[in-house]
Amino acid sequence: MKNIDNLSSLRKGQTALITGIHAPDSTRQRLQSMGLRTGREAEVIRRPRHGPMQIRIGSMNLIMRRCDAARVIISTQQ
Amino acid sequence: MPNTGKSTFFNRLTGSASRVANWPGVTVDLLSARVVLGGDAVEVVDLPGIYDLHGFSDDEQVVRSFLENNPIDAIGVILNATQLDHQLPLALQICKLGIRPVLLVNMIDEADQLGVRIDAGALSADIGCPVVLLSARHGTGFADARDAITGELRDARPVSLNALRENLHADDELVQHAEALISKSVSAPSKLVRKMTERIDHVLLHPVLGLPLFFLAMFLVFQAVYTFGAPLQDGVAYVLDVFRGWTLEPLETVLPSGLYGFLVDGLYDGIGTVASFIPVIILFFFLMAIVEDSGYLARAAFLTDSLMARLGLDGRGFVMILMGFGCNVPALMGTRVMRSRALRLLSMLVIPFSLCSARLQVYLFITTALFTASQAPWVLFFMYLASFSAAFLTALVFGRRLKSDEPFVLELPPYRQPVLKQVLLRGWHEISHFLRRASTFIISGVVMVWLLTHFPTGSTPGGAGTYASMLGQWMKPALDPIGISADMSVILLFGFVAKEIVIGALVAMTGLDGSALSGYLATQMDTIQAISFMLFVLLYTPCLSTLATQLSESRSVKFASISLAWSLGLAWAVSFSFYQGARLLGY
Secondary structure, X not given: OEEEEEHHHOOOOOEEEEXXXXXXXXXXXXXXXXXXXXXXXXXXXXXXXXXXXXXXXOOEEEEEOHHHXXXXXXXXXX | OOOOOHHHHHHHHHOOOOEEEEEOOEEEEEEEEEEEEOOEEEEEEEOOOOOOOOOOOHXXXXXXXXXXXXXXXXXXXXXXXXXXXXXXXXXXHHHHOOOOOEEEEEOHHHHHHHOOEXXXXXXXXXXXXXXXXXXXXXXXXXXXXXXXXXHHOOOOEOOOOXXXXXXXXXXXXXXXXXXXXXXXXXXXXXXXXXXXXXXXXXXXXXXXXXXHHHHHHHHHHHHHHHHHHHHHHHHHHHHHHHHHHHXXXXXHHOOOHHHHHHHHHHHHHHHHHHHOOHHHHHHHHHHHHHHHHHOHHHHHHHHHHXXXXXXXXXXXXXXXXXXXXXXXXXXXXXXXXXXXXXXXXXXXXXXXXXXXXXXHHHHHHHHHHHOOOOOXXXXXXXXXXXXXXXXXXXXXXXXXXXXXXOXXXXXXXXXXXXXXXXXXXXHHHHHHHHXXXXXXXXXXXXXXXXXXXXXXXXXXXOOOOOHHHHHHHHHHHHHHHHOOOHHHHHHHHHHOOOOHHHHHHHHHHHOOOHHHHHHXXXXXXXXXXXXXXXXXXXXXXXXXHHHHHHHHHHOOHHHHHHHHHHHHHHHHHHHHXXXXXXXXXXX
16 A cells, blocks of 8 residues: 655654655755655654654765655655 | 865865965855866866755855856866766756766765776766766876866857756756666665764764764864863974074164064064964864864764754754854855855854854963963863853844745765875865965054054053053943953954954063963953953954955845944953953952
């Protein structure tokens, strides 16, 4: 079954497919240029109780705030 | 691209001959250097690292307007070999401009270790431009890169970016193109796992231990500066003193006494005292360069972001504050990576409160003169605390008006072992920077102070009746309530230009140096007054260069004026409360 959700809801160690970015143009542009593109796989490496989370996309490690991660739409295979 | 070793490559290509220059269409200064390539003198310009040509940050605008307004012969695009999947789209964007770039695929050593194989020949054939694999850090492939750039040098022409703007929507196409290229010419393990980096991060980014470890690391850096710097400083002071005794003092019988006093007691001692702090400053910058080079700063941003978010800033702001401990000017320039103007202005308002190395000089001198060896480190620690508090307070006060909605997304680079050559080169840049300042600000400042404190003729040097004491009397109503004497207020006036002048000016004013000067200082202020003075020096304004940078980076006279007025007001208010409070409590 396919589950539609956003990146900030993933737990540590979980992986998901990016299906879109829900944000104004300039923000979407920014997130895309950092590698958050539709069709890529994102893995949550670190998710501390406070502060930003660490995401791995391909060869790149990113840190991003949860509120920004919430703009990234994902789908998980279950 | 950021984090690709662009500066490392630039340094290797140009040596240490780079300078800062202005370019048409670009409001900021860019580093450039003249090198000889293939028999021609070529001007090489270091453009900011960007992820995307049509983004909205100041850095991206800088690159765009530079390309539009300056004819270029060739362009080298530096990519990180381990992240080609993310970086090839930018290269393709540049190809779309009608320029044939040289793709410099850097960090090939790291890619090798991770099992990434790149077929440069196939990539080059597909993309239609030269591709060179290299390691700028270790020099592998560097000669090829140089040759490839030389081979591409031809008639200079400006670039029209209109084509690109029209093609904005074709972005997805570029990404698909890049992916196709990569699947053909790059083979990499499906998951790039950097065991070492993950193991280190497991400890350094630990949810509980991370932040304490970070502060411990910072504490160790400052402790090291203090421990290793002091003997070096004594060494330089000793050498300068010996030189004075052997070559300058015999001149006393030859030169007219006024001229001798000016040249030796004023100028030589003034500059010499400032120069004795160079080793401490160099040490500080070396250690900062190591921290910067290792990749730890991005971790600092990660660890501090939730705190900074509450202040309306983000983790990058904290890193800039840290950079500001070296020098406020590059830290201010570092805010260019921020897209939101509000966030950038708020960060630029906060950075000048970072206790920079020039202020550190003043504090090292005063604490050594007026406090015991066991008290001194605590007084210094207190000043760093005050520096952070002033920054946070400023963010709280102005944060409501400067709200930003910029996403906070940052690349976390792997840890890298700092390369000695890079660290040394960085240190050299700082020394040359100091010498430049010395030749302008410090010498003229010291000369001015000497003139003010020795004229009009007939007055006691450094005493009543001189222009300096008149100035001091004039400022007395403002500075008396915060415990700063008339003589010291003249020094503050010069400290406004640059904090490096402060100690030199003291020497020129009194004609004393070494322990005699410490003795003099003790007659000017007790410990409470000293702390009040140091608080004032910390806050009232960093220096003229910082102010000028704030102005040029914000392009707003209003912003720079608000920043100046706020720091002056805050400095007075803090010193006043501290001084009067301490006196009320009976100290």
